[in-house]
Amino acid sequence: MHELSIANSVVELCAERAMGARVLRVTLEIGRLSAVTPDAIRFCFDVCAKDTLLEGAALEIVETPGLARCLDCGASVEMTDLLARCACGSVNLELLAGSELKIKQMEVV
């Protein structure tokens, strides 16, 4: 259940940067291949935000799709999960996107 760790990390990092201002909205970027489940983050976020500057803040999660380059044929491969294969059959793939785990921005008052 590392999502609880991650959600707490979000609250901690945002609250540090908010410098005492109330946080209204937080936008996260979570890649589809990042091993983090957005729903679990949402579930944990409200719990972690309680009694902090982020209490009641809206959480927006932008999910970025997985993308890789085939190291055998050079094609771009859309990755829905880590088990995806290139159309040429190769699993020798270099991940280009989809493992992001970032706080994009927050809105404060």
Added chain:
Amino acid sequence: MCTTCGCSKGAGTVITDPETGERIETPAEEESGAAREPGSWRQVAGGAAGVSVAAHLHARAHRHAHAAHVHEHDGHVHSHEHIHEQEAAIAAAVHGTTITLEQDLLAKNQLLAEHNRGWLASRHITALNLVSSPGAGKTTLLERTIRDLRDLQSAQIIQVIEGDQATLNDAERIRATGCRVVQINTGTGCHLDAGMVSRALAQLDPPSHAWLMIENVGNLVCPALFDLGEQAKVVILSVTEGEDKPLKYPHMFRASRLMLLSKIDLLPHLRFDVARCIAYARQVNPSIEVLQVSAQTGEGMKGWYAWLETVALAEAGETVRQGARGAAAGSY
């Protein structure tokens, strides 16, 4: 507990040195790494301290709201709370400021991990992060490794950091081999993080050129995300588990450099397809190395020791190259 992690709230990490019996407890609050002074992030917004320009504007919006809207209707006074709620929304719409952060969520752990990595490199220590599901045989593998290398008259020093939610059982088993060990109990935590390992390293104080084995909490999910500062992750999969584990837990097998198939002495009694298991592992990680071992019979263990030597030599080579680069840079 962990610096990136809230799963420890209310239950701090305990690091125990079984040799001295010394226990280092870290209260959960301190471990969050957050400042505790007034105005710190744990303080509820609306408290007295930590007033930024934005908060000040917000407060002005409230006062303005009170002046404009508090009035009587047929002897009924609008409640302040009601106005607060409404006006807070208005104030938000008026004064909401967007701050771009673009910050990696695991940055804190990553920073501590790089610190560990630098510290280990300065002592020429080879560190491995051993991961598996519970019961795959990590501790048994370590016991055998320590005893075998000693029997082979190897001068190589091995030290161990044990990670478990609770008990000193594994540390006691390692200690019985005569090896120096420190136990981390994570309390409610499901993985080791770089902060815990940093504190355990301070307690362990491993000598130069040692091999450090970090036995992570038995879990094939969370430890994949948390770098500890190791050279490589080694995933241990016992043949009593399903051969499709690499497909079920692809993140861990993708993050590991070596897969050790353990308990192969049991293969005659099981329907475990070794070739298929290896194919699955290579499907999620084409460059993963695979060794088959039995810590009971000793079969395949020599290959594991040779692999350890290779990793240690590569580490030494890297350090020498860095030293040479440093010397070259210094000669100008």
